[in-house]
Amino acid sequence: VTAALKPLIVGAGPAGIRAAQALVNAGLKPTVVDEAPSAGGQIYRQRLVPDERSPRDLYGSEAEKATALHETFARISDKIDYFPQSLVWNIRSNSVDVMMGDRNRRFAFSHLVLTTGATDRVVPFHGWTKPGVFTLGGAQIALKSQGCAIGEQVVFIGSGPLLYLVAWQYMKAGARVAAVLDTAPFFAKFHLLRGLLSQPSVVLRGFRYAVELMARGVTVRFGIEPISVEGDDRVRAIVWRESGKEHRLACDAIGYGFALRSEAQLADLAGCRFVFDKRDRAWRPDHDEAGRTSIPGIYIAGDGAGIAGADAAELTGERAALAILEDAGLALDRSRIAALDGRIAAIQRFRTILEAAFPFPEAWAKRIADDVLLCRCEEISVGHVRTAAHDQGVTELNRLKALTRVGMGRCQGRMCGSAAAEILAAECDKRVEAVGRLRAQPPVKPIPLAVVDEGETA
Amino acid sequence: MALLKRLARQNLSPVAFSLNGKPCTGRAGDTVLTAILTQTDRLRLSDFSHEPRAGFCQMGACQDCWVLTAEGKRIRACSTPLTPGMDLRTIVEPRS
Numbered sequence: 001v002t003a004a005l006k007p008l009i010v011g012a013g014p015a016g017i018r019a020a021q022a023l024v025n026a027g028l029k030p031t032v033v034d035e036a037p038s039a040g041g042q043i044y045r046q047r048l049v050p051d052e053r054s055p056r057d058l059y060g061s062e063a064e065k066a067t068a069l070h071e072t073f074a075r076i077s078d079k080i081d082y083f084p085q086s087l088v089w090n091i092r093s094n095s096v097d098v099m100m101g102d103r104n105r106r107f108a109f110s111h112l113v114l115t116t117g118a119t120d121r122v123v124p125f126h127g128w129t130k131p132g133v134f135t136l137g138g139a140q141i142a143l144k145s146q147g148c149a150i151g152e153q154v155v156f157i158g159s160g161p162l163l164y165l166v167a168w169q170y171m172k173a174g175a176r177v178a179a180v181l182d183t184a185p186f187f188a189k190f191h192l193l194r195g196l197l198s199q200p201s202v203v204l205r206g207f208r209y210a211v212e213l214m215a216r217g218v219t220v221r222f223g224i225e226p227i228s229v230e231g232d233d234r235v236r237a238i239v240w241r242e243s244g245k246e247h248r249l250a251c252d253a254i255g256y257g258f259a260l261r262s263e264a265q266l267a268d269l270a271g272c273r274f275v276f277d278k279r280d281r282a283w284r285p286d287h288d289e290a291g292r293t294s295i296p297g298i299y300i301a302g303d304g305a306g307i308a309g310a311d312a313a314e315l316t317g318e319r320a321a322l323a324i325l326e327d328a329g330l331a332l333d334r335s336r337i338a339a340l341d342g343r344i345a346a347i348q349r350f351r352t353i354l355e356a357a358f359p360f361p362e363a364w365a366k367r368i369a370d371d372v373l374l375c376r377c378e379e380i381s382v383g384h385v386r387t388a389a390h391d392q393g394v395t396e397l398n399r400l401k402a403l404t405r406v407g408m409g410r411c412q413g414r415m416c417g418s419a420a421a422e423i424l425a426a427e428c429d430k431r432v433e434a435v436g437r438l439r440a441q442p443p444v445k446p447i448p449l450a451v452v453d454e455g456e457t458a
Numbered sequence: 459m460a461l462l463k464r465l466a467r468q469n470l471s472p473v474a475f476s477l478n479g480k481p482c483t484g485r486a487g488d489t490v491l492t493a494i495l496t497q498t499d500r501l502r503l504s505d506f507s508h509e510p511r512a513g514f515c516q517m518g519a520c521q522d523c524w525v526l527t528a529e530g531k532r533i534r535a536c537s538t539p540l541t542p543g544m545d546l547r548t549i550v551e552p553r554s
Contacts, residue, residue, distance in 0.1 A: 131512030147466030
């Protein structure tokens with residue numbers, strides 16, 4: 001039976017690694033296709049070459065988890081077919097198209113596990129496209145993978161646990177953190193007290209980051225709203241509003257983001273049903289507790305299935321692999337499934353608390369100025385969306401895309417899609433889910449026009 | 459002036475490359491984005507208003523860090539490792 005199974009895993013982050021490990025343990029030989037040069041995903045990203053820094057320097061409190069995942073993947077590497085630096089750009093009924101350099105290969109699969117992760121969710125404001133403004137995730141990658149700070153005087157702004165984590169990591173690495181500007185009001189943080197019961201170590205670590213930043217004299221502000229980035233050709237200062245007053249601070253770099261948004265394009269191409277997740281304020285692929293999507297044989301795990309973080313990704317990756325074994329009628333350990341389900345449910349409860357502590361600034365959509373750039377690829381401003389809603393009666397995102405080009409550029413709406421939905425919904429006086437979601441198109445990322453097609457791989 | 463500031467990896471072996479015809483040095487393990495933005499503060503001009511851009515997400519999602527090789531090949535700077543002798547061009551001409 002096992003020889004006939006060809007499971008394929010997209011992504012080699014915490015979810016993909018644990019899924020691969022569970023399949024290998026069951027005697028299967030999964031194929032793992034990942035865009036990065038080495039396994040770990042974004043959170044546990046590995047350097048291109050070793051340097052003087054220890055895992056503790058790189059991953060902090062999560063060093064043991066990172067090392068365990070990297071070692072696990074190294075241990076199973078001869079029992080899987082692993083394709084790094086390879087992009088799954090299209091899904092057919094029982095195969096995927098994969099770009100490897102300038103070559104295209106098609107891989108057939110019997111079961112597909114999508115662990116495509118997430119990127120930062122952003123909301124535009126004046127100057128957010130200037131050199132020196134990066135996402136929080138991007139600022140963290142610069143430091144972890146490249147040993148670089150994004151500037152000499154860095155301001156971190158937005159919301160979500162990553163805001164304090166990245167600021168603290170910069171401070172520890174010797175960068176000058178000019179300020180941490182939290183868009184959520186201070187009282188929202190009291191929600192975290194509820195989290196002390198379920199995930200005490202996570203909550204206390206977060207408090208420690210904030211306290212240590214303040215103890216080192218870093219300006220930490222709550223309930224702020226960014227107004228603009230100053231500077232003609234690069235970041236020179238940030239201007240924000242706080243308690244009705246404008247504030248300005250000189251800086252040369254800005255890390256920016258509002259939690260994460262799932263990368264779900266491949267699930268969309270596969271035809272998976274989507275549901276609106278109120279907590280994430282986003283559409284995501286529908287799935288059962290084991291990660292089964294609405295399409296038989298297609299499973300989803302990690303942040304691509306809905307935002308739940310790296311620990312959940314490890315658990316849901318393994319859980320999806322066990323679902324494959326179950327669906328294929330293979331032997332499996334029921335007690336392991338029960339243990340995973342219990343731990344996943346506990347993290348899900350905690351996520352609800354985190355969202356309350358780092359709320360998305362829903363009210364901004366009405367206030368963002370018309371001349372703020374919304375789509376950084378096609379350079380379409382917020383006002384264009386409002387005009388389309390008013391003058392052309394647009395009430396749906398794909399119609400908006402067709403008429404204004406918002407979300408039609410190279411990033412395919414990864415950077416502007418969330419905000420476009422918020423602004424369109426606010427303008428139409430609808431809830432954000434009522435304006436729909438941008439449909440994915442192959443190729444899900446740019447690929448060269450001159451491609452050598454090597455056809456299907458046995 | 460450089461956008462990124464090196465805090466670590468300073469002692470890794472130097473990797474020679476050229477940027478807009480000028481000889482430069484990066485470090486082993488650099489991405490093209492790091493190699494360029496530790497020298498200067500932009501990668502490209504935006505397609506329509508020709509404003510400077512220097513990447514954004516650094517994880518291959520935003521597609522805002524494309525640069526050119528001397529042969530005219532487009533490469534995504536954040537996900538391309540720097541290799542010795544690379545002849546790189548920032549995009550300084552507006553796209554027609």
